[in-house]
Amino acid sequence: MGSPKIAAVRGMNDLLPAQAPLWEAFEAQAVRTLQSYGYAQIRTPILEATALFRRGLGEVTDIVEKEMYSFVDSLNGEALTMRPENTAGVVRAAIEHSLLYEGPSRLWYMGPMFRHERPQRGRYRQFHQVGAEALGLAGPDVDAEQIVMLGRLWRVLGLAGVRLELNTLGQPPERARHRAELIRYLEGQHDRLDEDARRRLHSNPLRILDTKSASMQELVAGAPRLLDYLGEASLTHFEQLQQLLRSAQVDFAVNPRLVRGLDYYNLTVFEWVSDRLGAQGTLCGGGRYDGLIELLGGKPAPACGFSVGIERVIELMRDNAGASARPDCEVYVLHQGGATFEPAMRAAERLRDCGLDVILHAGEASLKAQMKRADASGARYAVIVGEQEAAESVAAVKALRTSDQADEFAQQQTVALDLLAPTLAKLLRPD
Ligand code: ATP
Ligand code: MG
Numbered sequence: 001m002g003s004p005k006i007a008a009v010r011g012m013n014d015l016l017p018a019q020a021p022l023w024e025a026f027e028a029q030a031v032r033t034l035q036s037y038g039y040a041q042i043r044t045p046i047l048e049a050t051a052l053f054r055r056g057l058g059e060v061t062d063i064v065e066k067e068m069y070s071f072v073d074s075l076n077g078e079a080l081t082m083r084p085e086n087t088a089g090v091v092r093a094a095i096e097h098s099l100l101y102e103g104p105s106r107l108w109y110m111g112p113m114f115r116h117e118r119p120q121r122g123r124y125r126q127f128h129q130v131g132a133e134a135l136g137l138a139g140p141d142v143d144a145e146q147i148v149m150l151g152r153l154w155r156v157l158g159l160a161g162v163r164l165e166l167n168t169l170g171q172p173p174e175r176a177r178h179r180a181e182l183i184r185y186l187e188g189q190h191d192r193l194d195e196d197a198r199r200r201l202h203s204n205p206l207r208i209l210d211t212k213s214a215s216m217q218e219l220v221a222g223a224p225r226l227l228d229y230l231g232e233a234s235l236t237h238f239e240q241l242q243q244l245l246r247s248a249q250v251d252f253a254v255n256p257r258l259v260r261g262l263d264y265y266n267l268t269v270f271e272w273v274s275d276r277l278g279a280q281g282t283l284c285g286g287g288r289y290d291g292l293i294e295l296l297g298g299k300p301a302p303a304c305g306f307s308v309g310i311e312r313v314i315e316l317m318r319d320n321a322g323a324s325a326r327p328d329c330e331v332y333v334l335h336q337g338g339a340t341f342e343p344a345m346r347a348a349e350r351l352r353d354c355g356l357d358v359i360l361h362a363g364e365a366s367l368k369a370q371m372k373r374a375d376a377s378g379a380r381y382a383v384i385v386g387e388q389e390a391a392e393s394v395a396a397v398k399a400l401r402t403s404d405q406a407d408e409f410a411q412q413q414t415v416a417l418d419l420l421a422p423t424l425a426k427l428l429r430p431d
């Protein structure tokens with residue numbers, strides 16, 4: 001009787017080898033792009049004090065109200081939360097280590113986030129984000145630069161049809177005046193509000209405008225617009241940002257109902273959206289959060305950042321990628337066990353010394369069976385160290401791919417073990 005199987009936690013995915021190359025390609029391009037704009041990596045812990053998110057994100061947000069994995073540490077009674085996002089953590093770390101002491105800081109992070117949501121396409125309980133935070137910079141130059149940087153990222157990844165939506169949330173006093181009018185308007189429409197909206201009417205009415213409920217769209221469309229409550233400085237910031245984007249030839253649409261889910265945003269907010277992802281079409285959200293550093297106990301400083309949902313980007317990349325599986329290795333080394341194993345192992349080590357990716361056959365199998373494995377591995381060359389070869393200090397080399405059928409190993413050839421590594425390195429690494 002076998003033991004019962006234990007499955008992964010619902011909404012938390014394994015990344016299997018077949019998908020890994022796409023993730024690695026994404027990660028490399030993202031890091032490269034961030035570095036090319038002067039962003040440096042920061043890694044913060046997955047666990048933070050629950051208070052960080054309650055204060056940082058706001059009590060009346062989806063995340064804090066119902067999505068956080070929070071628990072009390074049974075060993076010392078601390079209230080902890082698995083990070084649902086990483087802006088709060090990065091700002092906490094920047095304050096704790098005085099990163100802003102000598103001037104602004106451009107930081108990026110990448111890693112898993114945790115939200116207790118209903119799992120569905122594009123929405124998981126453990127998911128991954130790469131994000132950037134420009135701390136101590138007031139914009140709109142850096143707001144525009146982050147957006148341009150994201151446009152570049154989609155380009156290098158080969159993603160088509162990713163749209164940019166833009167809005168401004170103004171400053172807190174402007175929002176307060178708009179909020180009072182908005183509440184008055186929504187109270188007048190009380191019968192038409194859904195349950196969520198009624199609950200938020202007095203706590204976070206701006207979020208009602210962000211509703212996905214179809215029945216409320218008309219009501220939302222008629223609501224007072226924040227844009228009409230903005231003062232000179234906020235309007236100028238928004239206008240300059242748009243001007244910078246136009247001059248960088250980044251297309252955008254102003255969406256006055258774009259508010260973002262978190263309390264900490266002000267002025268610039270933006271989202272990059274794709275129509276190819278179904279209901280979860282937002283790839284990336286970002287904007288300015290000038291009040292957060294002070295809210296979390298730091299010296300007041302402006303900031304702007306964004307976060308990209310990696311699973312959603314990977315889904316778009318997968319559409320483009322086709323079925324080109326990455327080979328497991330470049331050279332597969334076959335042997336006949338016994339006295340042939342040690343020379344085969346030494347040969348494999350020398351090939352690796354030359355920078356090649358090598359699988360040395362493990363376990364016992366006929367040369368025929370090993371050749372099948374070699375072929376399935378995607379290797380370009382098979383190196384055979386059989387009994388006869390080992391006795392003569394040579395190896396037999398055979399090209400496995402039709403693309404290599406023109407080269408000297410289209411027919412199996414023997415090569416002295418001493419010359420094997422440089423010979424194959426020359427073929428596989430011509431420059
Ligand atoms: P949504 O409206 O989809 O719930 P959000 O406003 O909660 O998004 P943010 O907190 O802004 O999302 O996170 C930035 C990005 O992270 C999103 O645009 C999305 O691509 C991704 N993301 C957020 N939540 C999830 C999740 N549960 N699973 C997968 N990706 C997610
Ligand atoms: Mg959400």
